[in-house]
Amino acid sequence: MKKTILTSLLIAGSLVAGSLTANKRGVAPVSDSFYMKECASCHFAYQPGLLPSRSWEKLMGNLSNHFSTDASLEPADNKIILNYLIKNSAENSTDYKRSKKINDSIPKNETPISLTETKYFIKEHRGIPSRLIEQKEVKSLANCMACHTTADTGSYSERAIKIPNYGKWED
Ligand code: HEC
Numbered sequence: 001m002k003k004t005i006l007t008s009l010l011i012a013g014s015l016v017a018g019s020l021t022a023n024k025r026g027v028a029p030v031s032d033s034f035y036m037k038e039c040a041s042c043h044f045a046y047q048p049g050l051l052p053s054r055s056w057e058k059l060m061g062n063l064s065n066h067f068s069t070d071a072s073l074e075p076a077d078n079k080i081i082l083n084y085l086i087k088n089s090a091e092n093s094t095d096y097k098r099s100k101k102i103n104d105s106i107p108k109n110e111t112p113i114s115l116t117e118t119k120y121f122i123k124e125h126r127g128i129p130s131r132l133i134e135q136k137e138v139k140s141l142a143n144c145m146a147c148h149t150t151a152d153t154g155s156y157s158e159r160a161i162k163i164p165n166y167g168k169w170e171d
């Protein structure tokens, strides 16, 4: 009897939790203007919730050799940005569905600095023909906004995907 009550409480609890998180399907949008200024001049402002803290630590620890470019910052500025990234990293925003999925997909002993190389990302994108990725309007999968028209709001919903020279994505 006791067990039944406990089970129903657990079910009710997860239903409430489910409805509270129902609108948090993507990742948290970027909320920091300093991050926008320093980290979105060369590419899309990747949301902190796209990688775990250890990945951001590794990436911010080697900005002078950042994907073959020099993106180094003053130590004080580096620290401010790293703090922001950690506070909002994937494992610290698991109420957002995509952050949770990305985080769960990375083995604990791995520290990727490319979110495009995480298992979850690869799985979600493997059905896209390479000609649609390599074309000049996209160039690489790192160019999120080329296909996800609402990526800047943290929403990667399938409804908002529009691939150049292809159109809406139906799978
Ligand atoms: C000087 C230009 C430049 C600046 C400034 C810069 N980046 Fe990059 N970043 C690059 C290049 C080039 C790549 C390689 C990916 C691409 O765009 O093809 C890259 C890739 C990345 C990736 C991996 C994307 C993937 O493929 O999954 C992350 C994450 C990233 N940058 C974060 C940052 C952060 C955080 C900052 C601010 C501290 C920053 N970048 C500032 C040039 C820059």
Ligand code: HEC
Residues within 6 Å of the ligand: 050, 098, 115, 116, 124, 125, 127, 128, 132, 133, 138, 140, 141, 142, 143, 144, 145, 146, 147, 148, 156, 157, 158, 161, 163, 169, 171
């Ligand atoms: C060439 C176009 C293209 C680019 C560039 C691209 N995506 Fe996608 N993405 C897609 C397509 C198409 C899907 C849907 C795949 C499917 O469900 O079959 C998808 C799915 C996703 C999903 C899962 C959405 C869901 O509701 O299941 C996420 C999250 C995502 N992409 C994030 C990103 C991020 C972050 C970037 C940049 C680092 C990126 N994508 C770059 C085309 C793209």
